[in-house]
Amino acid sequence: MNLRNYTLKIWRQKDKFSPSYLDTIQVKDISPDMSLLEMLDVVNNHLITINKEPIAFESDCREGICGACSIVINGIPHGKERGTTACQLHMRHFEDGETITLEPWRAEAFIPIKDLVVDRTAFDRIQQAGGYISVNTGSAPDAHSMLIHKNAADEAFDAAACIGCGACVAACKNASAMLFVGAKISQLAHLPQGDPERKRRTNAMVMQMEKEGFGSCSNTLECEAVCPKEISTKVIAELNWEFIRSINN
Numbered sequence: 367m368n369l370r371n372y373t374l375k376i377w378r379q380k381d382k383f384s385p386s387y388l389d390t391i392q393v394k395d396i397s398p399d400m401s402l403l404e405m406l407d408v409v410n411n412h413l414i415t416i417n418k419e420p421i422a423f424e425s426d427c428r429e430g431i432c433g434a435c436s437i438v439i440n441g442i443p444h445g446k447e448r449g450t451t452a453c454q455l456h457m458r459h460f461e462d463g464e465t466i467t468l469e470p471w472r473a474e475a476f477i478p479i480k481d482l483v484v485d486r487t488a489f490d491r492i493q494q495a496g497g498y499i500s501v502n503t504g505s506a507p508d509a510h511s512m513l514i515h516k517n518a519a520d521e522a523f524d525a526a527a528c529i530g531c532g533a534c535v536a537a538c539k540n541a542s543a544m545l546f547v548g549a550k551i552s553q554l555a556h557l558p559q560g561d562p563e564r565k566r567r568t569n570a571m572v573m574q575m576e577k578e579g580f581g582s583c584s585n586t587l588e589c590e591a592v593c594p595k596e597i598s599t600k601v602i603a604e605l606n607w608e609f610i611r612s613i614n615n
């Protein structure tokens with residue numbers, strides 16, 4: 367196997383009050399089968415052995431399902447491979463000798479914490495504003511007792527694929543969170559279980575989105591292009607429709 371060398375330019379920032387800069391790090395003998403995060407693990411092991419501060423970055427599942435690995439890679443959230451999270455991006459997608467620039471998500475609502483890590487709890491607060499479904503369901507019904515049209519189930523499942531990573535916000539020139547919020551609202555709006563609190567939920571989530579400082583959608587579709595779960599911008603149209611319904615009783 368041919369091992370590869372890279373030049374990394376990595377956003378370093380001690381904390382939210384400190385100025386940021388791009389640190390240049392040479393990395394050698396990287397397997398093309400490593401993921402980008404595994405490559406960063408190797409870099410950090412080396413930095414620790416030479417008494418330098420390791421690079422702070424987020425990860426959890428490393429399987430493309432949790433949305434923690436928020437890194438802008440060569441100017442594109444999660445990198446240039448479509449439908450791929452940073453943790454699932456392998457070094458074989460980079461040329462030997464390539465310079466790779468790694469930056470955090472940048473948006474007013476995502477406060478820098480350290481290096482590549484930003485505070486994405488604004489998304490949590492939007493979901494909390496939506497609340498839980500509080501329907502009294504009694505004992506568990508038979509799975510097929512509530513019929514749901516196949517198309518509605520498919521739409522709900524497509525929206526539910528959103529992992530809340532925030533790449534949509536990072537890619538958008540307006541730092542809009544409408545793809546994320548649209549996915550969360552669409553997911554429940556298509557199902558009968560989500561219907562009773564549909565208006566309240568939509569209104570509360572949109573109000574919280576505004577409060578957090580996210581921008582509005584101007585239909586440039588960059589969110590859809592970078593979404594690792596390839597959520598369609600049609601959920602934004604649904605969000606607008608649901609919001610109009612929520613304010614017109």
Ligand code: FES
Binds near residue numbers: 424
């Ligand atoms: S670490 Fe979970 S999606 Fe990347």
